[in-house]
Amino acid sequence: MEDVFKTINSVSKAIYTEKRSKFIAYAIPVQSVDEVKNEVEKIRKEYYDARHVCWAYMLGAERKEFRANDDGEPSGTAGKPILGQINSNELTNILIAVVRYFGGIKLGTSGLIVAYREAAAEAISLAEIIEKTVDCQLSISFEYPMMNEVMKVIKDLQSSITHQIYDMDCIMTLEIRKSHFEELQNRLSKIDTLDIIEEK
16 A cells, blocks of 8 residues: 555674675664764765675655665665665665775675675665555544544544534534545534644
8 A cells, every 4th residue: 555665673784794895774763864974974984995885775755755875885886786685675764875895806896786785785674674555634623522523433434533612602623544535524524523743
């Protein structure tokens, strides 16, 4: 379903070595491009003496926002294989950064591709992969006597109440999966005295 996506729960770290070159891979959950930039910057500062910090990220439930960076490695040998691992695991809202310390032996193009791919795969394998839903919010107001009717719709559509005020006029903020959003709106709009205040 289009309102469910896979991401990782927390940061994981893996170390992969190939012909004395050391690859330190981080898989990091992220929500925005700004967050990606901050995380890459932090890794660069921590590993200031490393030759390369290559990375790739994927954002959004539709998995349409992504980028890969070779950071001075031959074109397509680092960022692409890292992104390939994100894709083959169908992950999003994730950054994978791989730090490379050169060990004195050149790996060649195919060697680099394998090393970056394996380092990224290892970091993903150590992460906890979770499923999340794309949720929408809806704020409503209604008169107290309609409470039972409203609660029935909320329960039927497995919506959750994130905020509520009970008075003569009741105000509620609901959170619901994107795929159920339209049905929730339709059913609530049939209830007398109910107004939809805001949706996002």
